[in-house]
Amino acid sequence: xxxxxxxxxxxxxxxxxxVAFNCTYSNSASQSFFWYRQDCRKEPKxxxxxxxSGNEDGRFTAQLNRASQYISLLxxxxxxxxxxxxxxxxxxxxxxxxxxxxxxxxLVTP
Amino acid sequence: xxGVTQTPRHLVMGMTNKKSxxxxxxxxHNAMYWYKQSAKKPLELMFVYSLEERVENNSxxxxxxxxxxxSSHLFLHLHTLQPEDSALYLCASSLRSxxxxxFFGQGTRLTVV
Numbered sequence: 001x002x003x004x005x006x007x008x009x010x011x012x013x014x015x016x017x018x019v020a021f022n023c024t025y026s027n028s029a030s031q032s033f034f035w036y037r038q039d040c041r042k043e044p045k046x047x048x049x050x051x052x053s054g055n056e057d058g059r060f061t062a063q064l065n066r067a068s069q070y071i072s073l074l075x076x077x078x079x080x081x082x083x084x085x086x087x088x089x090x091x092x093x094x095x096x097x098x099x100x101x102x103x104x105x106x107l108v109t110p
Numbered sequence: 111x112x113g114v115t116q117t118p119r120h121l122v123m124g125m126t127n128k129k130s131x132x133x134x135x136x137x138x139h140n141a142m143y144w145y146k147q148s149a150k151k152p153l154e155l156m157f158v159y160s161l162e163e164r165v166e167n168n169s170x171x172x173x174x175x176x177x178x179x180x181s182s183h184l185f186l187h188l189h190t191l192q193p194e195d196s197a198l199y200l201c202a203s204s205l206r207s208x209x210x211x212x213f214f215g216q217g218t219r220l221t222v223v
Contacts, residue, residue, distance in 0.1 A: 041198075041219075042217075043200055044153070046211050093208075096165050096166045096207040097155050097208075100153040102152040
């Protein structure tokens with residue numbers, strides 16, 4: 001069973017749309033949660049941490065649901081420049097590092 | 111400008127060659143990581159160093175050999191690799207291991223011929 005799972009997409013949305021991604025994790029003893037963005041042939045870059053109370057950064061909102069073991073990322077008013085792969089990452093109490101999902105591909109079209 | 115730099119950016123090597131990947135972080139972090147990213151697969155953790163001690167080794171074949179001489183530098187020594195080892199190798203660092211966000215270098219794109 002994969003520890004961190006994401007819908008690979010692709011999600012094709014028009015500019016200005018709202019899009020949401022979910023990420024589920026299998027280990028209930030999870031500690032920290034993050035969303036990363038990865039552009040084609042580039043390294044992952046931290047987009048935002050995910051806090052228990054939920055958090056927002058401009059057009060991006062992240063939520064954590066510990067009971068159901070998932071995190072979500074909502075992007076409002078999508079821009080062409082939001083096109084990328086979005087990776088969720090989770091740290092487990094039993095491990096030392098981030099565990100990544102395969103990523104969800106987003107394409108925002110004019 | 112990135113706080114984590116990797117060299118080389120691209121590497122083509124034969125199966126009998128020996129080469130090394132280098133990573134340097136300028137962020138004052140205490141943990142460093144090697145990840146492998148192959149097409150259609152999630153990032154795979156290879157090694158974790160915390161305060162220069164290897165704390166995790168995820169069943170990586172012995173043809174990959176890490177070295178962490180100090181908290182700012184991390185190497186990955188490669189020898190007798192296989193074509194299926196071709197991938198993007200990413201170095202990352204974080205303030206501490208376990209719970210903090212990691213910052214990645216630009217990666218080394220390795221092709222084994």
